[in-house]
Amino acid sequence: MFDFRSDTVTKPTPAMREAMAKAEVGDDVFGEDPTVNRLQEVVAWKLRKEAGLFFPSGTMANQVAIKCxxxxGDEILLERRSHILNYELAAFAVVSGVMPRPVEGERGIIRVAALGREFRPKSYLFSAPSxxxxxxxxxxxxxxxxPLTxxxxxxxxxxxxxxxxxxDGARLFNAAVAQKVEPFEITQYADSVMVCLSKGLAAPVGSVLCGPADFIEKARKWRKLLGGGMRQVGVLAAAGLVAVQTMVDRLAEDHELAKTLAxxxxxxxxxxxxxxxxxxxxxxxxxxxxxxxxxxxxEKAGIRxxxxxxxxxRLVTHCDVGKEAVAAAIEAFRNLKV
Ligand SMILES: Cc1ncc(COP(=O)(O)O)c(C=O)c1O
Structure with a gap:
């Protein structure tokens, strides 16, 4: 069975497991886990933001960002098929009490004209676009x-x-690799950014939210309120460090395999x-x-x-499906009796 359901199915690498076993840890709710602190600094630096905060999931990090x-009673503008709108259980309504204003993108890409069409100026009649x-x-x-433009x-x-x-940069590093730019060349245009370590980068858990220092201080409070304050979590951050330091460049292989499949x-x-x-x-x-x-x-033909x-x-390529799996997927499609 070859599992193309998502890049979230990737397993931690041997180097990650070793780093996890050896990680120096402390109580992160007190801000005393040196490995978490290091991960937050490394990711914030890569994205050229003032500060970073480790989260158990991308969903929680996105939602805390919205909350902050x-x-x-405000509204948020986002693409019609975006993850935040469709796959986070309307958490923005529950956690932040905001309304979504869906914007039509081109293959998910929101252009400024579309933003302009949906934007409503602040008025006592409208929920405020925030x-x-x-x-x-x-x-x-x-x-x-x-596109950077x-x-x-x-x-x-x-x-x-x-x-x-x-x-929402769950796969921001994929974008940077595909566009052959540094991650900060993309993130310079955003005030806050969430990146996932547990997708194509293969860490078992974790996302990092980055932004201005005062925003991250606020985010720390809301993370705790939502139950995301963790203790000796350097064991997970250690895998995240291996992910951002060694697993980014190889994403190009996943992109090549996706092209081969198509x-x-x-x-x-x-x-x-x-x-x-x-x-x-x-x-x-x-x-x-x-x-x-x-x-x-x-599925019956061994392709998930x-x-x-x-x-x-949707099929997603990742480090745990290689050339053989892609060849099998192509064959399975071609042999389907439909
Ligand atoms: C674009 C995007 N944003 C956010 C998330 C949420 O990440 P998590 O599964 O860690 O909550 C995902 C997960 O697939 C995603 O694809």
Missing amino acids: WTEA LICLEDTTNMTGGTCY VLKENRAFATETGIPIHL AGLQGTRFRCEVPETNIVIIDVRETGKGSDAIAGLL CVLADASRV
Whole structure:
């Protein structure tokens, strides 16, 4: 069985396990875990933000960021198919009491004209637009990356309208590798950024939220309130350090394999765009079957994937599926009796 459901299924590497066993630890709620502190500094530096904070998950880090930037009754602008809007259980409504204003993107990429169409100026009639959330790379729209020019225009819009930008960078390092830029060249356009260590970078747990020092101080309070204050968590941060220090460049291999997979489906009834990174969204409509039926048949052929929606399946390449697995996936699609 080859598991293409997500890059979250990746297992910690031997180097991570060794680092975890040897990690120096302390009580992180007191801010005394040296390994956590080091991870936070390293990630904040890579993204050129003043401070960082370790979180058990990307979801919690995104939600704390929203909580810190907004007041109850505000609204947040975000892409229609974004993770925060669709896969975080409406936590923004529960935790922050804010309303989402979905923006239509192009393969998940929000352009400034679309922002302008949805933006409503502050008025006593409207919920106040208080935050723009961008996702880079995009997840359910196929691992697309924000062109830096688009980010720059969005930044100018945010500055002009006085609204901060939070970047859901669960796969930010994929974007940096694919675009051959340093991560900070992307994150310079956002006020806060969340990056995940437990996706393509293969750490077992963890995300880091970065931003201005006063924002991170506020985030520390909300993390604790939500139950995210952890104690000798350097054992996890140690794996995160190995992830950011040794697993970033190899993401290029995942991107190549995703392209190989997409190329292998050419000429079949399975349609997909050429992926920019490690996520391949495949439209199965031409088979006359739904994505659930196709996913079921693939599973029987030893290939696991998830449904992107009723007519599309998603396959994600990562370090625990190699060339052999991709060749098997292509063969499985080609041999499906549909
Ligand atoms: C774009 C994006 N943001 C946020 C998350 C949430 O991360 P976590 O699963 O660590 O809560 C994910 C997880 O898949 C994601 O793909």
